[in-house]
Amino acid sequence: MRVGETANAAGAPAERGRLDKRRAIVEAALRVFARNGYAEASLDMIATEAGVAKPTIYNHLGSKENLFRYVMTTTATRSNAKALEVLEGFPKEAGGLRGGLEDVAARLVDCYCDERSEAVRRLLYAEALRFPDLYDAVRASGADQFIEALAGRLARLANAGHLSIADPVRAANQFIALVYEELPVRSTLGTRPLGPDEAGEVVRAGVDTFLRAFAASGGGDESAQPPAPAPAP
């Protein structure tokens, strides 16, 4: 039994203990990698934090590199699932469009700013050269799917005449850029907590700009926000 396996549904009690250990290892590993980066995370730390002996990690995951890959893809997949759930609340009509977008954006940003997501993002950057394939794998199982789904939602709104969008994929990318990209800077790459509603402000401003750009021209945007007062930098 090795890495890729999924638990057999009705596990024997022994199997149960085994899976507990495995889970403990993976969770500890994410924490330790997040705190220290790949190179400076030692298996000693991970073993201690997981409450298992070092060789147990090797029994389960094979090697440090493999453990890292597993932790990263697993975590990214979980994050992605949450992000996709967010899309279910995507507005489908013009009525409440702004509010709907803000809501979706806020919850999306929440996913992105989750401690684990931030950790994965930092680690991907950090190890982009050591694990070039990993970035692609994580994107494929994560952000790319999300972009596609978001593009589909935007296209529907455009088809219905509520938005004016030529290239939905690009618009999706721009949407995310507008509502999120200022935040890593403000949180020092997810290292420092954001102030209350700091994310909210960025989200509202981002959605505002997005709607200014893409709201269907004749479009009665019911609640065109008045120019907000400049927040402190």
Next chain:
Amino acid sequence: MRVGETANAAGAPAERGRLDKRRAIVEAALRVFARNGYAEASLDMIATEAGVAKPTIYNHLGSKENLFRYVMTTTATRSNAKALEVLEGFPKEAGGLRGGLEDVAARLVDCYCDERSEAVRRLLYAEALRFPDLYDAVRASGADQFIEALAGRLARLANAGHLSIADPVRAANQFIALVYEELPVRSTLGTRPLGPDEAGEVVRAGVDTFLRAFAASGGGDESAQPPAPAPAP
């Protein structure tokens, strides 16, 4: 006897060699850190690549950590200087506004995609937790200055009635987000070269969205781009 950089006739040869070594060390260090990350960059590699003995690095820079800080801030400062130069070409009138913005954005993106900048960005992410102060230092001496300057330029255009911007700092951030943020993904965090004009497309689309959102409402945008046909993703 230490002499400044102004026409010192005599006495420099020894001092000259010393500075050469220091420069060689710093340059080698950037390359090695960029390739391997902080933890896996060994002073042996750096010393070899710089053509000096290991203790010489200590003589000049004190410690690995200090060398890293020095390399990062120095490089970031240099990058920033280039970015600020770009702003000098910023358009000041409505005529040629789109072209001017595209030009500025293109050159800015060029700076951001420079090998050294990408390396610094990756390293900042990677070591955000180990060197939390470093991120702030680099931002302060780099991107923050640039944002402020860009915000100033935008504000001038707004004052002149060419753009409609309530919060120039936020608009500056959004400008950068729109014209740049898609690129790291496409280049695998600066690890893979971009296709020809891949950056150009992103830049044009970003400026287009920016102008849709912020062009002064009555504003005769001389060349309002028609909705582009959707490019292949």
Next chain:
Amino acid sequence: MRVGETANAAGAPAERGRLDKRRAIVEAALRVFARNGYAEASLDMIATEAGVAKPTIYNHLGSKENLFRYVMTTTATRSNAKALEVLEGFPKEAGGLRGGLEDVAARLVDCYCDERSEAVRRLLYAEALRFPDLYDAVRASGADQFIEALAGRLARLANAGHLSIADPVRAANQFIALVYEELPVRSTLGTRPLGPDEAGEVVRAGVDTFLRAFAASGGGDESAQPPAPAPAP
């Protein structure tokens, strides 16, 4: 229901499987020890190669050290039995003496060059210090018995006047030295296959020298070989 080869009605099936496992373990162990030496042979390898679980080895043989001892003495005993069989063809008269000795020597050398014998010899050398008693045990159950038997045969020939031998044990040792000792060198200690008839040449030359030295002085050696032309080294 599995039945043994003697008509034991009841009780054997489980026992049968057990013995099979034991045999599999011992055989796998010999191969693995031979390939890797004692220290670098892991019980994992042995278990895998034997097709059993690691603890099963402990159930059967107790410990790595004990397994090693058992494998070595067992194998040596088997080798010895074969060598003793060879002696049954030992010539008993002057007629065909040379041919008979060559024949015996050839078959003896064959035993010595058997893969398993070579392995045991290498392992004995390798572990002479770690298992000093093992060497004696293996000698006692192996080569020493053979020397004694060979000495007996030579003594009989001497008594019958066909050979002139003062100390039969020493002569036996010298016989073996003459017909065998060049071979380990040529086969890199049993690690490389010998060329065709490489062993044959050494054997013939050895027997020739032996007969020159020990043929009964008046002795009509029926086929005193003329000095052979020097073979290529």
Next chain:
Amino acid sequence: MRVGETANAAGAPAERGRLDKRRAIVEAALRVFARNGYAEASLDMIATEAGVAKPTIYNHLGSKENLFRYVMTTTATRSNAKALEVLEGFPKEAGGLRGGLEDVAARLVDCYCDERSEAVRRLLYAEALRFPDLYDAVRASGADQFIEALAGRLARLANAGHLSIADPVRAANQFIALVYEELPVRSTLGTRPLGPDEAGEVVRAGVDTFLRAFAASGGGDESAQPPAPAPAP
């Protein structure tokens, strides 16, 4: 400066200390390898026994494997030099032939039974599979040279009519086999000291058999030894 180097004649004082350390490492390594075999010799032991820190071994010799190779070839080369010296006393005339051969053989056997030689022999056997090339290298720089030299001496005696030898290389091999090969068995592969004159007896008996076989036929062997009384096995 690396492995193969020989000391520069007039070493600076610093260089002197360096060479001392290197020598200490190599000598300690031979002892530890001899006691424990390759696999069970740890660099910790070697470092401790040499009185240096572990990394110093790596600085000097690069890796455990390389250290082993170096120790083996170095030691073998030294042994060989001694063996070749022995040949200088080789008898050149019929007069005193037996005594001369016995003398040479005794001193040769002394070389072979030297603690270091025995250790190298054991290690070669032990690691024949792990380091197949090493055996050849050691033979080439050691025993093979000696065999050739001995063959030359025997050929001279044959040319002069004092011996009757068809194939001198083979005769050289047989000479060594006769005077030496019984000894490893008696000393448990060099692991146990030989009794007083145990080697002497084997040597005399070996030379006796050799001369019986190869003394020039008409040859007045001045002191044809009477058949010795059989010694106790």
Next chain:
DNA sequence: AATGAATGAGAATTCATTCAT
């Protein structure tokens, strides 16, 4: 100022062995 040499501390990984089932 620059360097060759040396080292203490710590890294990943493997192994013989033992439980609990």
Next chain:
DNA sequence: TATGAATGAATTCTCATTCAT
């Protein structure tokens, strides 16, 4: 009886750093 899982101990090797020159 046979086994999957777990582990303490030990291995090779690397690294940042310091001396003596």
